[in-house]
Amino acid sequence: MAILVSFVRRGALTLAAAFLLCSTVLPLRAQTVPLTQTVPLMLGAFPPEDVVPLAEGGTERALADLPAAIDSVLKRSGLPGAAIAVVQGDKTVFARGFGVRELGKPALIDTDTVFQLASLSKPIAATVVATQVTAGVVRWDDKVARLMPGFALNDAYVSANVTVGDLFSHRSGLPHAAGDTLEDIGFDRAAILERLRLLPLAPFRISYAYSNFGLTTGAEAVARASGQSWEDLSQKALYGPLGMTSTSSRYQDLLKHENRAVLHSLEDGRFTPLYTRDPDPQSPAGGVSSSVTDMAKWMKLVLANGRHDGRELIAPAALLPALRAQAFSSPAPTIGARSSFYGFGFNVSVDADGRPNLSHSGAFGTGAGTFVRFLPSADIAIVVLTNGAPVGAAEAIASHFMDIVQYGAPTRDWYALFHPRLMEYNDPAGDLVGKTAPAAPAAARPLADYVGTYENAYFGPARITQDQGGLVLALGPGTLSMKLTHWDADSFAVAPRSENAPYGSLSSVRFVVKAGKAVELKIDYLDTEGLATWTR
Known part of the structure; x- marks a missing residue:
């Protein structure tokens, strides 16, 4: 923050920098004192005339x-x-x-x-x-x-x-x-x-x-x-x-x-x-x-x-x-x-x-x-x-x-x-936040067409399974799974809730279908760096 603070966008919320923008930085060696050099390093050791006196009794x-x-x-x-x-x-x-x-x-x-x-x-x-x-x-x-x-x-x-x-x-x-x-x-x-x-x-x-x-x-x-x-x-x-x-x-x-x-x-x-x-x-x-x-x-x-x-x-x-x-x-x-x-x-x-x-x-x-x-x-x-x-x-x-x-x-x-x-x-994450689902959405394919494992080098596999309630998306090495709700055609919605997906988050999960089979999916709320595309 321009006044006192560095804020981070979630993560450790990531609290990452309210007001921390990309900027110019000086090289490290230009900024540090060689550790073999003997110098006076007293905190607050600057001429008193350089600062306004503290309030009396403050x-x-x-x-x-x-x-x-x-x-x-x-x-x-x-x-x-x-x-x-x-x-x-x-x-x-x-x-x-x-x-x-x-x-x-x-x-x-x-x-x-x-x-x-x-x-x-x-x-x-x-x-x-x-x-x-x-x-x-x-x-x-x-x-x-x-x-x-x-x-x-x-x-x-x-x-x-x-x-x-x-x-x-x-x-x-x-x-x-x-x-x-x-x-x-x-x-x-x-x-x-x-x-x-x-x-x-x-x-x-x-x-x-x-x-x-x-x-x-x-x-x-x-x-x-x-x-x-x-x-x-x-x-x-x-x-x-x-x-x-x-x-x-x-x-x-x-x-x-x-x-x-x-x-x-x-x-x-x-x-x-x-x-x-x-x-x-x-x-x-x-x-x-x-x-x-x-x-x-x-x-x-x-x-x-x-x-x-x-x-x-x-x-x-x-x-x-x-x-x-x-x-x-x-x-x-x-x-x-x-x-x-x-x-x-x-x-x-x-x-x-x-x-x-x-x-x-x-x-x-x-x-x-x-x-x-x-x-x-x-x-x-x-x-x-x-x-x-x-x-x-x-x-x-x-x-x-x-x-x-x-x-x-x-x-x-x-x-x-x-x-x-x-x-x-x-603020919630995802491209569907604040949007209303189509009143007359195009039909999805048979849900079994989407079921399978999709690979991604950065995020690891995405596993799409089907249960009595519909499609389920599982990510990562653990037990994270989220229900998919049909949105329109080959697009579904997911409501993540995590450190980086606050209350109210809503994101699309879009499948790409070729020759009658889903071959790819993209998860919007994870796509900040353009890496959230999985291939079957």
Whole structure:
């Protein structure tokens, strides 16, 4: 987002970038400090005359105002609940839960309630990588092909040269949300990363597209260099040393917590607890679960430039590249507008008072909305975790708070600004949304003519079977199946419901018939990259 946030179109909703457009990016080596160079890397180390002074008493006023601000946004949004923490320096100065873990049940949210973080996992993943840069296991500019033999994308030069940093800043050329629909239909991480090579690429390092599985590829390469799984590495290198006892990069660990928030999707304008979301395939990009108590420990680490309990957990030179601009995430549309930037797993921007800030949103369309924001020059950060699909509430609460810290009062109604933009990410998918079936459709062929298995290199087989209710479409390696409803002639309709197909999605499934036999089918809602055609 041009103001603070990088939003993602589903996936980890994919929350991928409200307002993140293709843009020009600077090469990696032009943006990073050589790790052998000794330089002062103090967060907020810029001349004081370059920024507007903070409002006198602004932090105290913001903290006093925060409970009422949270209550207001939760009431306006209808969200079931939230947990919020604020840290200043090495102290947690605010931590509180609001509302319920699940609508219709009495259990309240508290500061130890564990939430799914969705894309808020990305800046955490960047700090995990920074621990390995500190340890000399990898560098941000290490080539992925060296760390992960057999890795390939759809271009030999890119395959040989793309780096960990390229993938953590979304400038590899992979398309937006690359691989997300493969996760929706049940493929695991290994299968998805292998199939990324089939996707068309935008220009390398001079384009930007938010990609959960691009970043996951970079993280997987680092994990392999460390000789352990990403999940184990995250625990050993970050969660354990920080004492983040409720935090994990494994979905099964979340399920062990009785005190956990339930996801609430937005169905016909109401939050409803209908779905679960196992994000293990994209764990580095969207699979962390945590509490605000634990997140406060991580925020203190970032504000302290990698120090924890008086010792250096992450070297400043390893952390700073993640915290400064590496890619244009949203270039200014006019000469009077501001651009937004992405670091390695962090959104990076400069506020109107000249103060740099770091942020990231996270969301699952199936029911989570999260946000973190750092203001390093004020040594303060806030995290907001909610248990409902993205509606702009988390971003509004944090932005309202930071306004008061900096300016002494809110500068605008942040919820009114964020809400309509975030609601776009709950829009249904498919070419038949909002359309009415033909009143007098052309007849279909005998249903048995469509039955069979159709092949696709990217999505895998599509299996059409017939039962008493008609045709059924099955996709992926698991149990995903959807009923087909006749629409017109050789076209049918399917109503998917997944992370990338919100409530109300409706898509065509069109068969091509030759010599009296169906030989091909195309599924519109999966055809973003032009790959959703199956051949019998």
